[in-house]
Amino acid sequence: MVSRHLCMEDTCNRESSCQVSLASLEDLAALWRDPMAALQWTCPFVLPPWLSSWWSVFGRGAQPLIVVVRERRAIIGIAPLMLQGKTVRFLGDPDVCDYFDCIVVQGKERLFFTTLLAHLTAQGLGELDLGLLRPDASIRMFLPDIESNGAVQWCTEQEDVFSELDLPATWDELLGKLDGKQRHELRRKLRRLHDAGSVEFRRVDNMTQLPAAVDTFLSLFTMNREDKAEFMTDAMASFFQALCLSLGKEGLLRLFFLDLDGRPVASVFCFDYQGTRYLYNNGYDAAYQELGVGLMSKVLSLKAAIDDGLGSYNFLKGGEVYKYRLGGKAIPLWRCHATLF
Numbered sequence: 001m002v003s004r005h006l007c008m009e010d011t012c013n014r015e016s017s018c019q020v021s022l023a024s025l026e027d028l029a030a031l032w033r034d035p036m037a038a039l040q041w042t043c044p045f046v047l048p049p050w051l052s053s054w055w056s057v058f059g060r061g062a063q064p065l066i067v068v069v070r071e072r073r074a075i076i077g078i079a080p081l082m083l084q085g086k087t088v089r090f091l092g093d094p095d096v097c098d099y100f101d102c103i104v105v106q107g108k109e110r111l112f113f114t115t116l117l118a119h120l121t122a123q124g125l126g127e128l129d130l131g132l133l134r135p136d137a138s139i140r141m142f143l144p145d146i147e148s149n150g151a152v153q154w155c156t157e158q159e160d161v162f163s164e165l166d167l168p169a170t171w172d173e174l175l176g177k178l179d180g181k182q183r184h185e186l187r188r189k190l191r192r193l194h195d196a197g198s199v200e201f202r203r204v205d206n207m208t209q210l211p212a213a214v215d216t217f218l219s220l221f222t223m224n225r226e227d228k229a230e231f232m233t234d235a236m237a238s239f240f241q242a243l244c245l246s247l248g249k250e251g252l253l254r255l256f257f258l259d260l261d262g263r264p265v266a267s268v269f270c271f272d273y274q275g276t277r278y279l280y281n282n283g284y285d286a287a288y289q290e291l292g293v294g295l296m297s298k299v300l301s302l303k304a305a306i307d308d309g310l311g312s313y314n315f316l317k318g319g320e321v322y323k324y325r326l327g328g329k330a331i332p333l334w335r336c337h338a339t340l341f
Contacts, residue, residue: 018076018111020119023066025052028080031068037075043101043137044273046080049246051091057239058093066091069115077104077112087127088120094131096239098162098317099333101137109142117143117151121340130336132159132317143338152338159335163315163328164276171303174327182325186299189292196291197261201300204255207248213255214244217267221283224294228283240269247271256304258297260288266297270305276312277305295322302326 023031029048031037041047055064065081065088079102080091090100104112120128133140144154168174175183193199204213218237222229232240247253254270254277266284270277279301284294305313315323319330 017072018115019070020115021068021070023068023078025055025064025066027068028066028078031075031078038105039075039078039103040106040138041103042274043099043103043134044271044278045092045097045100046090046103047273049250049252050097050243051080053239053242053246054092054096056242057235064091067116067119069112069119071108071111075105076108077102077116079103079116083125086125087129088125089129090131092131096236097131099132099134099137100130100139101133102139104138109138110145113139113142114146117146117340121151126340128338128340130338132333133336134162135332135334140334140336143336152340155337155339156334158332160317160333161319161330162317162333163319163323163330165302165313165315165326165328167306167310167312169306171306174302174306177327178325186326189296190299193260193291193293193296198259200259200262201297201304202257202259203304204257205248207245210244210248210253210255211241213257214241216257216264217244217255217269217283219283220264220267220285221281224284224286224289244269254301254304256297256301258284258293258300260291260293265291266293268297268301270301272305272308272310275310276314277301277308277310278314279316298322299326 025048028051031039032041032048044050061084063083065083067079067081068075069077081088082091092100102112130139140156143152146152168177175186178186204210218232218240222232244253244255252271252273254272256268256270257264258266265288266282268282269280271280272278279298282294282297284297302313315328317333324330
């Protein structure tokens with residue numbers, strides 16, 4: 001683990017009294033919990049519970065490079081990066097992190113990114129593979145401006161989409177916003193599910209029950225598609241287990257199960273953050289595919305988000321048709337790469 005304050009003062013911003021240091025994952029967690037910090041932790045995939053879980057399983061072969069920039073004594077931004085060879089990347093992996101961003105104080109973005117890039121250049125680190133970014137990611141919004149100074153060559157192209165839905169106050173309001181055909185189909189499928197037996201949609205919150213519940217989720221995850229079974233290697237299963245426990249301890253995890261006659265037939269792995277429910281992954285028993293238990297479990301997690309008073313539902317990465325049928329709006333994800341001079 002990289003120790004705190006490894007770097008000396010960065011000479012590129014003496015006029016603004018900026019300093020650059022490196023932090024550990026433990027330092028990052030402490031900063032996240034600091035109620036006095038003005039940092040904008042808007043991207044859930046760079047939260048300490050997420051990064052620590054990923055690092056504990058997949059961190060071998062990479063060097064953490066968590067860059068902290070201070071203006072005088074106040075932290076104005078953090079870049080949760082890592083070094084693989086000569087390439088700087090965000091901590092994490094696009095296979096399990098849908099998009100990335102830095103953590104920056106609002107109004108200090110330009111100063112933070114100018115200082116960050118000057119520091120990386122001074123360290124001889126010229127290649128930045130930034131993975132996928134939302135259109136409103138701070139690093140995407142401010143790096144192109146710095147490019148005009150000749151310091152950065154910026155390459156970007158759309159690679160994927162994610163879908164998001166603003167939630168109404170009630171489930172009936174959501175149904176009313178769907179077109180007639182989709183509303184009819186959704187109600188028909190829900191009735192068919194209830195006609196098949198006793199239905200329960202439940203959430204596991206008890207930390208003592210969580211390890212067994214995660215095992216059940218992983219089993220359902222591998223039961224419905226061959227490609228998902230291949231994806232869930234032993235290492236990936238360890239990551240999911242660590243992530244569920246970490247998010248559960250922080251009160252962010254929303255792990256749901258759809259039971260039919262007392263048997264778990266589908267599961268949805270969600271997490272809630274800053275008023276949004278994120279649909280991270282799901283699995284279901286293929287023996288119940290005709291009842292649409294995979295889709296219905298997602299629909300019920302959406303209904304539960306409305307009942308919980310959340311403001312939005314993020315379907316995350318992928319352009320699956322069902323997301324649009326439920327009212328999701330597609331938003332582009334940009335693959336970004338920068339070369340520093």
